[in-house]
């Protein structure tokens with residue numbers, strides 16, 4: 001039995017382009033982000049991948065990315081579950097601030113720690129650990145059972161909500177998770193073993 005799980009971070013958003021901390025704010029995709037999403041769909045189609053169900057967050061950039069991918073693979077009406085458990089990490093008081101301004105104000109190292117560490121939260125926001133505390137239960141309860149019974153699952157979400165999941169799938173630790181970056185619009189194609197661990201992982205980067 002094939003146990004297919006594909007994760008994809010949304011395409012470039014308007015606030016990604018403006019280099020603003022976004023979190024739970026709700027900008028849409030830029031024209032480049034739309035192109036990235038459609039290109040991701042084409043790469044999945046080239047592999048002959050289709051899906052039985054999709055999951056996404058409550059945020060527009062992820063939902064729009066999913067819609068464009070599904071159009072490209074000819075599955076526009078695929079059953080889709082949306083849940084805020086898959087929302088991006090909440091950046092709290094940093095939301096809306098320019099990332100370079102934040103570096104100038106608090107220093108490169110502090111901003112890197114807020115963006116990429118496991119258990120240090122930005123002021124008023126969520127750490128990756130906090131994000132995992134909502135993503136992983138949702139994955140275990142709603143996504144993994146479908147994958148394990150052979151449903152082909154596509155998840156369109158966010159850089160950090162997917163880092164929280166990839167940390168477990170890839171066997172990363174709080175010490176190694178800071179090295180994991182997810183590019184916009186690049187599908188991660190996982191196939192799981194019967195014991196739910198990863199058999200294969202393929203990153204479908206643009207040619």
Ligand SMILES: O=C(O)[C@H](O)COP(=O)(O)O
Pocket residue numbers: 020021022023088091115158159160
């Ligand atoms: O929420 C955001 O600002 C971005 O989507 C992800 O930000 P990061 O890559 O700085 O964590």
